[in-house]
Amino acid sequence: MSEISADYVIVGAGSAGCVLANRLSADPNITVILMEAGGRDWNPWIHIPVGYFKTMHNPSVDWCYRTEPDPGLNGRALDWPRGKVLGGSSSLNGLLYVRGQPQDYDRWAQKGNPGWGWDEVLPLFKRSECQERGADEFHGDAGPLSVSNMRLQRPICDAWVAAAQEAGYPFNPDYNGATQEGVGYFQLTARKGRRCSSAVAFLNPVRKRENLTILTRAQASRVVFDGTRATGVAYRDRAGAEHVVTAGREVILSSGAIGSPHLLMLSGLGEAAHLKACGIEVLRDLPGVGGNMQDHLQARLVFKCNEPTLNDEVRSLYNQARIALKYAMFRAGPMAMAASLATGFMRTGPHVETPDIQFHVQPWSADSPGEGVHPFSAFTMSVCQLRPESRGKIRLAPDDPTGYPKIHPNYLSTETDCRTIVEGVRIARRIARHAPLDSKISEEFRPDASLDLDDYEGTLDWARNYSTTIYHPTGTCKMGPGGDAVVDARLRVHGITGLRVADCSIMPEIVSGNTNAPAIMIGEKAADMIREDHSAGARAT
Template sequence: MEADFIIVGAGSSGCVLANRLSQNPNRKVLLIEAGGRDSYPWIHVPAGYFKTMNNPAYDWRYRTEPVPGLKRKVINWPRGKVLGGSSALNGLLYVRGQAQDYDRWRQMGNIGWGWDDVLPYFKRAEGNDRGADALHGGDGPLAVSDPRYTHPICDAWIKAAQQAGYPANDDINGITQEGVGYYQLTIRNGRRCSTAAAYLQPIRRRPNLEIMTRAQVRKIVLDGKRAIGVEITDADGQVRRLIARREVILSSGAVGSPQILMLSGIGDDAELRKAGVKPRHHLPGVGKNLQDHLQARTTFKTRNKTVNDEVRSLVAKMKTAARYGLKRNGPMTMGASMVAGFLRSSSDEDTPDIQFHINPWSADSPAEGVHPFSAFTATVCVLRPTSKGEITLAGPDPLASPRIQPNYLATEDDCRRTVEGVRISRQIARQAALASEITEEFRPPQDLDLDDYDAALDWVRGNSTTVYHPTGTCKMGTDKGAVVDERLRVRGIEGLRVVDCSIMPEIVSGNTNAPAVMIAEKASDMILEDARQTCGRK
């Protein structure tokens, strides 16, 4: 089988590429996905992540190595293994980050990636139900909507945050990110708008697009220093070679893309030999520069009922299901969080450095179910962590999960900011608008002295987990650790690009799905432009 472009991974970025690259009927596009089709009904229910996360049919179910900064805990790392990738499992929050994030990318030598450069691609992707304006798109494929369900405890938290001195903000993707207000969600008519639904479903019947599911890429096929195709294990268990006439594009995410590069012999020579892989191209930055957002979960028991109670009650669940079936609203349209807080941990910060996710429910993890009491959660996340980890191979077997060491809380800066965020969470909870609703400060316990930095940090290390935002492992740049250039071409290898969140030189200040879509929108233009120039030279 041959195609002009082979896209590896039908996730948040890969589906976008498949749509844009196949718009030219003269270009054959092959999209390869290790998982299956997105036919499971719970994928399309916004709150369905309770059913899909940790489900081996749709989730890679990665696990980290023991993390020193988290008391050597092993953390579950869900990643989508289905058409739509992690956009079929995620919390649906539409967050772009700060303009300064992208301007820093440009200042690091990545020409064309400043805020003014990427904003048109955010707008092109976005179909915001508030309509188009100078900062938003109104008719793009990716639906963005206001929540169809709110909760009194969330309204109380917003009021309490304002009482604590933090401004209200009804558009965290607007002129400024700073403030508190409701998140917008990637939902259309009460249903999840994954990139498979937004970009793939409308064009699945294009004759020049082939979608191959349950096909796992084993390695990139190289002819010297040029990528000419991929080797896969198909749905029947057969090993096959597929040829790319123009380019192979990795869109397998911050875990999968570096793993495939390393399995192909592209990475640090010494590490590849140690893993039993023959080196083909020395590129020491592959798998390095791993960054993720970490959340410390602060939880408060409440006087009045929360979503915890609706989930535990059979009658309430039946009413919730009926409400969703008839009106497409209610708790089943919730994202992983309802209220945003983008705050500065101190007045010395130029922009917000802390993000809050406020949920009218509480759980140790969505996959494990809610707590057996009424409560809400306010998670604290450092937006621009300085701790960095890595992805390495466990061996030469392409079916084996790689080793993931996120190295959370490895720097004093990350520790200090997280502790301060937990202090802010308690400060907001003790404001008049919220204090009367709270019966117990459950986590951290109210007798924990947060002014005792060592005690507070010890609590943080024992009560933090991922926000599911891995990035940076095939970073874009000009330094010796860079894996791709500003056009996302793998350095030293022709015909090979990486297009997903792994190319971020620094993690953005917020959730990563919207940036993943933007990256693919921008990359599609670059890929097609380069293809036209190549044809012109020929």
């Protein structure tokens, strides 16, 4: 067993972890170790925006998690991709830059988390951002994270935006601006046609700092304690040998909504009865660890078209060569495409004050991004519920606690969630029947036209059979003051000294949109609080 040490040890080089490594190591008087279970982000597909077709479900860069069969999905189990590489899931995701609604963060603050309201977090979003359109009240242009417009347009997506307006939904040029509601086009985390992951934005510029050590192929196995103080992290290297990294000040878990609660439970922090049943010695009974899990469930509607879509463009070797050449020469075309082009944030009715569904519109269709496109002309209209009430959980596998945890999403387990997904599907089908989109659709493929628009039970059953994750697991190390919370408003684990969690697992409620931008903001916020708390402690002594 070998041992190295630093002031701060960060476990997980994902969206938040890379931010923390950057911001904390900016002080040359402190030392930082960043640990990552995966390897370097050398796979070239990581840096090509459309590369998620190649990296998702690839065990060299993806944890390849899979849920347990879920009753809300009629017993189906889902693949849950998570990044296992520098950059974490920001190296595999669809690049979509979405912050959520101001009300999301104000609710966090109202739940007993001071400092997390919209007025407090907006400056952190701006600090990270290098906005292609320039700085304004809502955006920054001097940060390391490049946010740019799409370098690709497709008529079918333009037709969807026009049809949605015909259906009564307003156009919104900036869903991260004054208001989220409306339809328009996504922005993406890319720089000159290349992915701007958290590793590219925050880690690459500072990796040569003498006070920053980056450990790859270092899979954490447990947090090391002296009593109830975290003093380091034990990990295994590629060969299986165990090492210990010692933290002089703090250990910070940034391993995501699956990895962080898993590591806490392996370290004796969690529901006592569950830990004992799995043979884990209990350090502190924290029943909230692994609970409160939330995800955005997407219903993916597919419509066949009477004109070519991206499905046709990528089918022949000749067209693939043309696409590759265009990207090589101009960093443009389909290879510069994010997961979706058009979007919409809408309300399912007057009973909600802010949008409760989100659309992702893609000029292609597939059963899964990693499985290739359908062999016919089609596009996808995906709709997800933004604020699900359903709560799932993560638990250790009793027969092998150190192996992959058991993931129980518990989708569509409340009446509100069922009603919202059904209405989202109905809105999608109604938009498809407005000009100019209606003239481009040759067939409703999934669901097909035999499903009546007013058939609630039939639509709900279709959603249970075909909906899938949109890759936004959150909430499993809930922030708050209550007995079901895991960390306080400063992200310190309750009842433990020297241990924080900083990633999407701390969300008390999932944000109303994609989660990468909020994860980066959480990293920024955590870095500020860690520096503030250390300065306050130093003054006190």
